[in-house]
Amino acid sequence: MDKKTWYKWHSFAGIKLSILICFILITGTLAVISHEIDWLANPSKRVLPAVDSSQVNWSAVYKQARQRQGTYTIQSIHSPINNWFAVEVITQNEQGIRHREYYHPITGQYQGDGRWYNWQRFFRMAHRHLMMPTIYGTSIVCVMGLLMFVSLVSGFFMFPKWWKNFFRKPRTQNRKVFWNDCHRLFGLWSSWLLLVVCITGIWYLAELWGLDADFPAQQDQILTAQQAPVMPSQVVFDKALERVKDYHDMQIKAIIMPSKRWNTLIFQGQNDTLLVRDRANNVIFNPLNGDYVSRRFAQQQSLHVRISEAADPLHFGTFYGISSKVVYFIFGCVLSALAVTGTYMYGLKLVRQHRDVPVQSKQVWRLSWQGMHYGRWLSILLIVICLILTVIIFTNTVIL
Template sequence: MNKKTWYKWHSFAGIKLSILICFILITGTLAVISHEIDWLANPSKRVLPAVDSSQVNWSAVYKEARQRQSKYTIQSIHSPIDNWFAVEVITQNEQGMRHREYYHPITGQYQGDGRWYNWQRFFRMSHRHLMMPTIYGTSIVGIMGVIMFFSLVSGFFMFPKWWKNFFRKPRTQNRKVFWNDCHRLFGLWSSWLLLMVCVTGVWYLAELWGLDADFSEQQDQIITTQKKPIIPSQAVFNKALERVRDYHDMQIKAILMPSNRWSTLIFQGQNDTLLVRDRANNVIFNPLNGDYLSRRFAQEQSLHVRISEAADPLHFGTFYGISSKIVYFIFGCILSALAVSGTYMYGLKLVRQHRDVPIQRAKVWYLSWQGMHYGRWLSIFLITLCFILTVIVFTNIVIL
């Protein structure tokens, strides 16, 4: 195909659902720093001055959390996201409603609480599946990933020797040329991130439809006569904690309490294995006596599992803490601007008037709006549905 044909396909892929694509890019960009947004919004999450998040006093946190539990059951305990974050304890009441509590990572002192549906949940859920049931929402977002991937590839075919344009200053002789050069420059510098999120996004779609990886089976159930999940005593918790520290090379990131899904005490975390979620490494104990039951480490898993576990760190940029998240956020903003500039350029291409006559911005956006055809209404419908479902879910009318 020639350059003109590639441009037609590039425009078709980018313009028809540009509103929805832009929404997904913006929510994804904000999802990268969503924990930090919650840190700003909720003083209970803050630990100032900052402390070393790797030195969490899990025993003190668990003791304080157990003493506070009367109406709530502890579901899990999570280490600080960074050194200035508190430990987060997830609890659940008899109606199944989840809640967050925050504790100082060193002293274990209770600092305050927060709702389960916070900013992090909003940006994550709206980006991942538009607040819809996962099977539908994730499929739609995954298809958008395929479209953006095609737009990325076609963009490179449109510009021969594109690698020479990384440091080319945008020309300013007229608005069309300027926006075209800016769009090209934005696209080149953010292409690595677009490739990353598209590939991992398509991988999520593939996992949803049958290519998900399974860990090897572990002993996560024990025989007990109790109908309710067993809450480990302080002594049992401390015994298991010491076993993890003394015999297993793993930095604890989360502790999962016995539940209806598993009846054991599970410690999850990180070791020297790169690009894996916390769940890839775990050590499991009997909640009745603290005896060791089983463990798994990421480096011992199959290639399929390793690829699956690398998807989240690569998609959201969490693999190097706040540093990598800042890089992802900056280039995510550029990608979002790229979607806007591409839409504006499409309208500029459709303007038919003498070059000496000033171009009216309203006319450009109107032509872009018309060029979206039915895609504009589909985009607006899905985004509106996302916000309606947000109101329904976040007001606890339903539980997801």
């Protein structure tokens, strides 16, 4: 195909639903640092001065959480995101509403609480499935990933010898040339991130429609006389905790309490295996006596499972802590700007005025808006639905 044909593909993929694409890029960028946004919004999450988050006193935290339990059920305990974060305990009341409690990682002291639906949940849910049922919302978002992938590929074919333009300063002789150079520069420097999020987004779509990887069967149920899940006593909890530390090469990241789904005590975490979620590694114990039941480690899993587990760390940049998240956030902002500059450039092209004639911004945006055709209304409709569902979901949750 010639350059003109590639431009048509580039414009079709990037312009028609540019409003929705920009919304998904912005929410995804903010989702990368959503835990840090909650840290700023909720003082209970903060640990200042910072402590070594790898040295969590799980026993003290569990003891304090059990003392505060009351009518609530402890669902899980999660290690701090970084050294200045508190340990997070997820609880559930009799109505099935989840809640967050925060404890100091070393002393186990209770610091405060927070709602289940916080900023992190908003940005992740809005980015992942637009607050819609997962099967529909995730499919829509992943299709946007396909469009962005088409835009990425066509962009490289539009500009011969693109590799020579990484350090080319934008020209300033007129507005169209300037924004064209800026758009090209933004695209080049953020292309690696766009490629990563597009590929992982396409993978999410494939998983959603039947390619989901399953871990090998693992014993996570035990026979008990009680029908309801049994919370481990402090002695049993400490016994299982010591066995994880002494016999299993794994840094604990989360502890999943017995529930209706599984009535065992599950420790999840990380070892030397790269690019896996915490759930990929676990050690399971009997909550009645602390006896070892089973375990699994990521390095022993199939290639299919490893690819599936690598999707989240690569998509959200969590694989190297705050350092990789900052890099993802910066280039995510560049990607968001790329969507805006591309839309503006499309309008500039439609203006078709002489270079020396001043261009009115309102006219440019009006032509860009018209060029989106029915895509603009579809984008706005989906965003409005997302915001309405946000209000319904977040306000119907009882504030504990």
